[in-house]
Amino acid sequence: MIATRSLAAEWQLVFLSALTPALLVALSAGCSGSGAVGGPGAGATGGTTPSPPSSTASGGAAPDGTGGANVSPTDSGSNAGAGANADAASDALVPSDGGSNDATGAARSCSSPTVICDDFEDGALTGWTKSESGGTFTVEGTHAYSGKSSVLLTIPGGRSGGFLVRTGAPLFPLSNNTIWGRMMIYFEGVPSGHFDTIRAAPGGGGTPWYNIGGQNKALMFNYYSGADDCRAPRTPNQTVATGKWMCWEWKYDGSKNEMDLWIDGTLVRQVVGTGDACQGANAPWTAPSFGSIRLGQYNAQTYGSQTRLWMDDIAITTTDRLGCPAVSATAK
Numbered sequence: 001m002i003a004t005r006s007l008a009a010e011w012q013l014v015f016l017s018a019l020t021p022a023l024l025v026a027l028s029a030g031c032s033g034s035g036a037v038g039g040p041g042a043g044a045t046g047g048t049t050p051s052p053p054s055s056t057a058s059g060g061a062a063p064d065g066t067g068g069a070n071v072s073p074t075d076s077g078s079n080a081g082a083g084a085n086a087d088a089a090s091d092a093l094v095p096s097d098g099g100s101n102d103a104t105g106a107a108r109s110c111s112s113p114t115v116i117c118d119d120f121e122d123g124a125l126t127g128w129t130k131s132e133s134g135g136t137f138t139v140e141g142t143h144a145y146s147g148k149s150s151v152l153l154t155i156p157g158g159r160s161g162g163f164l165v166r167t168g169a170p171l172f173p174l175s176n177n178t179i180w181g182r183m184m185i186y187f188e189g190v191p192s193g194h195f196d197t198i199r200a201a202p203g204g205g206g207t208p209w210y211n212i213g214g215q216n217k218a219l220m221f222n223y224y225s226g227a228d229d230c231r232a233p234r235t236p237n238q239t240v241a242t243g244k245w246m247c248w249e250w251k252y253d254g255s256k257n258e259m260d261l262w263i264d265g266t267l268v269r270q271v272v273g274t275g276d277a278c279q280g281a282n283a284p285w286t287a288p289s290f291g292s293i294r295l296g297q298y299n300a301q302t303y304g305s306q307t308r309l310w311m312d313d314i315a316i317t318t319t320d321r322l323g324c325p326a327v328s329a330t331a332k
Helices: 021-029
Strands: 116-118 129-133 136-140 150-155 161-167 178-187 195-202 209-215 218-224 229-233 245-253 258-263 266-272 290-299 307-317
Touching (some): 129 136, 150 290, 161 307, 178 290, 209 245, 209 290, 218 266, 290 307
Antiparallel strands (some): 129 161, 136 150, 150 307, 178 245, 195 209, 195 290, 209 218, 218 229, 245 258
């Protein structure tokens, strides 16, 4: 049974000014040292490559029958039922820049059509808006996939967390209501309740939300519209790995009501149209007109212990899958 969402601190509006051409150049330049875009599977270090998803949705309740989530700041997510897993999606990716090097010889982490590219080596969160609900974002160097810096999100026990948010130009409005992204992510630990890590939502707040995250420490997609709170765990369950860097790539295609997630180059889950189950009757995952992308962790069901995660080499585009950075010799 899906837990009822608490809507406290639900509306925290975020505003971003249109980015200038000079800032766009700066954002692109900031990623020059992060590693070449490679084919899927090139990015993550260590660990076992996940097995392909099953071809049919599991249906019914969440893995332990609990499901569900509470609400996040400005747009938190809940459980989501997922439609058919994809075993036919293209896992053979040719990066648009061929993984070539820049003029300095450093391998590039972002291909040419990338709209947002950030490796946080400038020590700042330029272009991002912090939406913090008890969590704190810091650019620091305890863990970094490339270079010396990444962005850390610290969530004390009993708190919800937060998101780094992008709205407005140059990313939005989207072409064909479709957004592709990639980031290197390192979980120190994950909560046992429902949490959201990647969220696409309307630009001015409100719902529906497309969420990628987890529940019961396992991967889960979630769709939350206010009226419907739906889930789609991976079948079979896949525990969210901790203590290592992973490459998470995603696609949100509102024109097809589709969500996709690749981990270390392998497609692990896809939902098209309808998921596994909802709080009430199963319902279609009707996408909004996406106007924001939010990255971090929102604990829809708060967790008693502190959790931390790091994000690095974030790349977002509107045209095609980006692939993972090359394996980093300096990852820590």
